[in-house]
Amino acid sequence: MAIDTPPKGFIGESIKRKEDDRFIRGKGNYLDDISLPGMLHMSILRSPFAHARIRSINTKPAEAVPGVVAVVTGALLEQHKLAWMPTLSGDTQAVLATDKVRYQGQEVACVIANDPYVARDAAQLIDVDYEVLKAVVDPYQALKPGAPLIRDEKKDQKDNHIYHWEAGDKAATEAAFKKADKVVSLETFYPRCHPSPLETCGIVADINPATGQATLYMTSQAPHAHRTLFALVAGLPEEKIRIISPDLGGGFGNKVPIYPGYVVATAASLLLGHPVKWIEDRSENLISTGFARDFHMQGELAVNKDGKFLGLRVKMLSDNGAFYADAQPSKFRAGLFHIVTGSYDLPAAHVETDGAYTNKAPGGVAFRCSFRVTEASYLIERLVESAAVELKMDPAEIRLKNFIQPEQFPYKSATGFEYDSGDYPRALKLALEKIGYEQLRKEQAEKRKRGELMGIGVASFTEVVGAGHGTEYDIAGLRMFDSAELRVHPTGKAILKLGVKSQGQGHETTFAQIVAEELGIPASDVEVQEGDTDNTPYGLGTYASRSTPVGGAATAMVSRKLRDKAKKIAAHLLEASEADIEFDHGKFFVKGAPSKSKTIQDVAFAAYTNLPEGMEAGLEGVTYYDPPNMTFPFGTYVVVVDIDRGTGQVKVRRMVAVDDCGVRINPMIVEGQIHGGLTEGFGIAFMELITFDEQGNCIGSNFTDYLLPTSWETPRFETFETVTPSPHHPIGAKGVGESATVGSPAAYVNAVIDAVGHLGITNIDMPVSSDKVWTALQEKGAAE
Amino acid sequence: MLPAAFEYASPGTLDEALALLDQHADDGKVLAGGQSLIPLLKLRLASPAFLVDINRIPDLDVLEERDGALVIGALVRHKTAERSSLLANRYAVLAEAAPQVADPLVRNRGTLAGSLAHADPSGDWGSVMLAVDAEFVLRSRSGSRTVKARDFFSGPFSTLLQPNEILTEIRIPARRGPTGGAYLKLERKVGDFATVGVAIQLQMDDGKVGTAGIALTAVGPQNIKATEAEAALKGQTLNDKVIKEAGQLAAKAAEPRADLRGSEAYKRNVVRIFTERGLKRAYERARGGG
Numbered sequence A: 001m002a003i004d005t006p007p008k009g010f011i012g013e014s015i016k017r018k019e020d021d022r023f024i025r026g027k028g029n030y031l032d033d034i035s036l037p038g039m040l041h042m043s044i045l046r047s048p049f050a051h052a053r054i055r056s057i058n059t060k061p062a063e064a065v066p067g068v069v070a071v072v073t074g075a076l077l078e079q080h081k082l083a084w085m086p087t088l089s090g091d092t093q094a095v096l097a098t099d100k101v102r103y104q105g106q107e108v109a110c111v112i113a114n115d116p117y118v119a120r121d122a123a124q125l126i127d128v129d130y131e132v133l134k135a136v137v138d139p140y141q142a143l144k145p146g147a148p149l150i151r152d153e154k155k156d157q158k159d160n161h162i163y164h165w166e167a168g169d170k171a172a173t174e175a176a177f178k179k180a181d182k183v184v185s186l187e188t189f190y191p192r193c194h195p196s197p198l199e200t201c202g203i204v205a206d207i208n209p210a211t212g213q214a215t216l217y218m219t220s221q222a223p224h225a226h227r228t229l230f231a232l233v234a235g236l237p238e239e240k241i242r243i244i245s246p247d248l249g250g251g252f253g254n255k256v257p258i259y260p261g262y263v264v265a266t267a268a269s270l271l272l273g274h275p276v277k278w279i280e281d282r283s284e285n286l287i288s289t290g291f292a293r294d295f296h297m298q299g300e301l302a303v304n305k306d307g308k309f310l311g312l313r314v315k316m317l318s319d320n321g322a323f324y325a326d327a328q329p330s331k332f333r334a335g336l337f338h339i340v341t342g343s344y345d346l347p348a349a350h351v352e353t354d355g356a357y358t359n360k361a362p363g364g365v366a367f368r369c370s371f372r373v374t375e376a377s378y379l380i381e382r383l384v385e386s387a388a389v390e391l392k393m394d395p396a397e398i399r400l401k402n403f404i405q406p407e408q409f410p411y412k413s414a415t416g417f418e419y420d421s422g423d424y425p426r427a428l429k430l431a432l433e434k435i436g437y438e439q440l441r442k443e444q445a446e447k448r449k450r451g452e453l454m455g456i457g458v459a460s461f462t463e464v465v466g467a468g469h470g471t472e473y474d475i476a477g478l479r480m481f482d483s484a485e486l487r488v489h490p491t492g493k494a495i496l497k498l499g500v501k502s503q504g505q506g507h508e509t510t511f512a513q514i515v516a517e518e519l520g521i522p523a524s525d526v527e528v529q530e531g532d533t534d535n536t537p538y539g540l541g542t543y544a545s546r547s548t549p550v551g552g553a554a555t556a557m558v559s560r561k562l563r564d565k566a567k568k569i570a571a572h573l574l575e576a577s578e579a580d581i582e583f584d585h586g587k588f589f590v591k592g593a594p595s596k597s598k599t600i601q602d603v604a605f606a607a608y609t610n611l612p613e614g615m616e617a618g619l620e621g622v623t624y625y626d627p628p629n630m631t632f633p634f635g636t637y638v639v640v641v642d643i644d645r646g647t648g649q650v651k652v653r654r655m656v657a658v659d660d661c662g663v664r665i666n667p668m669i670v671e672g673q674i675h676g677g678l679t680e681g682f683g684i685a686f687m688e689l690i691t692f693d694e695q696g697n698c699i700g701s702n703f704t705d706y707l708l709p710t711s712w713e714t715p716r717f718e719t720f721e722t723v724t725p726s727p728h729h730p731i732g733a734k735g736v737g738e739s740a741t742v743g744s745p746a747a748y749v750n751a752v753i754d755a756v757g758h759l760g761i762t763n764i765d766m767p768v769s770s771d772k773v774w775t776a777l778q779e780k781g782a783a784e
Numbered sequence B: 001m002l003p004a005a006f007e008y009a010s011p012g013t014l015d016e017a018l019a020l021l022d023q024h025a026d027d028g029k030v031l032a033g034g035q036s037l038i039p040l041l042k043l044r045l046a047s048p049a050f051l052v053d054i055n056r057i058p059d060l061d062v063l064e065e066r067d068g069a070l071v072i073g074a075l076v077r078h079k080t081a082e083r084s085s086l087l088a089n090r091y092a093v094l095a096e097a098a099p100q101v102a103d104p105l106v107r108n109r110g111t112l113a114g115s116l117a118h119a120d121p122s123g124d125w126g127s128v129m130l131a132v133d134a135e136f137v138l139r140s141r142s143g144s145r146t147v148k149a150r151d152f153f154s155g156p157f158s159t160l161l162q163p164n165e166i167l168t169e170i171r172i173p174a175r176r177g178p179t180g181g182a183y184l185k186l187e188r189k190v191g192d193f194a195t196v197g198v199a200i201q202l203q204m205d206d207g208k209v210g211t212a213g214i215a216l217t218a219v220g221p222q223n224i225k226a227t228e229a230e231a232a233l234k235g236q237t238l239n240d241k242v243i244k245e246a247g248q249l250a251a252k253a254a255e256p257r258a259d260l261r262g263s264e265a266y267k268r269n270v271v272r273i274f275t276e277r278g279l280k281r282a283y284e285r286a287r288g289g290g
Ligand SMILES: Cc1cc2nc3c(=O)[nH]c(=O)nc-3n(C[C@H](O)[C@H](O)[C@H](O)COP(=O)(O)OP(=O)(O)OC[C@H]3O[C@@H](n4cnc5c(N)ncnc54)[C@H](O)[C@@H]3O)c2cc1C
Pocket: B029, B030, B031, B032, B033, B034, B035, B036, B037, B038, B039, B074, B100, B101, B102, B103, B106, B109, B110, B111, B112, B113, B114, B115, B116, B117, B118, B122, B123, B124, B125, B161, B165, B166, B167, B168, B191, B192, B193, B194
């Protein structure tokens, strides 16, 4: 009789996600599930205006409401030097406005009450006298002389310019452009969109007035870094701060920044001696917390007649809102936007980026984007499409002609990256084969004769994820290493504690599988813990697809550390010399005699019961891993669309995605990440948009206006893989959390342009809505 | 999203409900599926002091043909309409509209009558009712009256309904002879209100158009009955020229406003395109008996 042995969960096995049991049974523990004795509730009054001076605030009517415990204003915070806080990018941000409000939705006052409804009712009664000022909503206008000065409280700030940053070689690029037969240019805007996690942000701040112990339950993607920042900002002693980031209902970058609500709730708990809960509602989340993108980009590609690229020149203006609060490594003012050379062997490139203040919410978080890589990837892939249209070349062919070739790796890019590994032609060719490219081109030609619009879009992205190395990459000075602590108990079961923090990515399974692979302990026997700063080693957190490249590497390394010790114990148990011991998936045996073996469980037991002379007891360790380089995931996406000439509606008929993220630990989880990203890319390409009217009113403050795709309209994805391991990662893995969000928007838009390029339509900015498509067709006399 | 405080009653009979509404005529509201009212409460765009939940009242969920009319009770949900074989077989415009209203979750709870009472100019059912020439039964404590759909809507979110009245029944002339309908809706995603919607109802008479009903969604302060287009079709054989002209007249009847969903010209064009396509589809159905 055959007995099915349950899968051990080694690398490459699609075991079910360990965490899903509790999630799908409603047994998770999210922030709003947390309720403490004596807990008070906070509600925030926000500015109705984008730009206005505060003349006065009358809190009396709110204070008079039964159940209200306190009303907090900027003036009160100022007394405690808490009215302003530093941002992740070295700017300052108002916690509660004291002088002016600088965007619609900005935090003005907070009501703390014994009931959330009472707090909300009372907040409405606060009377704020505003003097409305002219708002600046366009970053180009913001930089014009005479534009209203948004940050007038900053001593040396005389205009709305934030930073200027360059990468690449300007002279070499100029020279390349001089040599070129042709210059292809594209001006495009990557609109402001929002990560929109299912769970909004929130905190339960619990400061014990007797001990000074601060326990902050927070929706945090980076609990350790947040603890340090709290210590620095609020002046709380770091050993007394414990941040617990419970189960998170999505993050996508939205839960990287520290928000004013967190700070006020913490201050209120300190002042009142009660736990204080603040949970953001959906509108608050959309209008005030970390947005993404909002990049105005001008790209130029120097090309020869035969389609060979000679150089790339990019000018970019970032709309940062009222406070420069991008979450990105401190040396890189526009994130890693200089990955804009993408998958192409570009001998010369130069990138100039500027940032501007406007009267909009701050943010600039990595919405499933490794620090502005999405914008960069979008620009180069759209620009390559433009080149194909202008040169009348096939978009696949022009890519093949210009790809960095497999033998060129490690490849030094013109803007300073060293790409670790890749095989771009292989991924593209696989995608073409799977979609049936040639047949589709034939169909397209026939349809075109009949006046029907059909397009095939290609995008071959290259991403850069897994920051550090720590000397190059830091967040607010904290080096971007990450950590893993592994403890194997006598019965051979293990606990793995990590500095990263899952928001739904399946860490509890993926990282258990790395331990399974390296130590042979079944993944089901490895408990993964994250999110509690008292209970996990220091780390920089989860965003920018860094958990597997950095935290995953740390997990592999700590497992190997334990394996080394285990080997010594095994040698002792097998009465052999350590040099003769071999290890294979959880079994130690003497070279040449695999039948006589000890399991990792035997060894774990011995680590506490039967040790070699002089060895310390226990089987545990910790590793801090500082990656030698980034990893560079890549892939090719191909999209087929049909366009209705009467309504401009675009129907995505097919989407083939080939992803290469190196070694896949749990292929099912990888697929899930890709499906999520392709869906987000679809939403961004076709519908998601936070926009503003001239007064700076936010349009897109709820899900009626801010459109997220549902399963109904999202296309069916056909996913495939190639595997090019990262040479410097212990298990050859690269990050995958963001690949599809980064790579897919251009594929969707390129498909639309491929359908209408022959009519002379070279660009339609995202979101590519039906009305924009119809209007473009109409202008060319091609609409029905 | 926390609403202001309100009182709530869930009466078991229509009479009780009508009495409560009468008592709270100043600040009371009917709660049916809650799919429009609850969001308004949560956004604090409305804060009625008293809610009369009609969901426990029996017999308000009728959906049947009776006395020469299709009768739809106040508690018939979008979902029920979507799944009804009666509508699928005999009332194409309703059957085609139902699955295009909102999303499956909203359709599970929301009601046709609630949608009409709410009178969102972007609501789909208003156009359907104008196209099929429906009438509504409005009941109050003191009696009941019947109002034609074309008289019922009086502007954005406003109707002839009095605060103490409940729309208890929708009545649509029962199908007879070769009839066809269609509902075309342009939405940005599932669950989105229409950018443009067009409802078509054709009653054929001896190969020619007997009566035509055409109504437009989301292109004016209320659902619009395109009466000129309707009149132009009467007595005509449906050929391309006639269809084109009706499309143009319908586009002319539209009063769209530019917004994030599109420009005025765009919306007008979609009205034209949908009217043409809808007429063809409805005509096919009338001829095929479907
Ligand atoms: C996400 C979302 C998407 C939507 N998309 C669409 C769409 O695409 N197309 C569309 O047409 N609609 C859409 N709707 C609205 C939906 O159709 C609502 O169900 C409908 O408008 C209201 O019906 P209800 O039963 O839920 O009414 P409720 O929300 O309970 O009530 C709405 C209003 O009507 C009054 N009322 C309700 N029933 C009666 C009655 N019998 N007599 C008198 N007054 C009454 C109430 O007092 C209230 O003022 C959407 C709603 C949501 C939340």
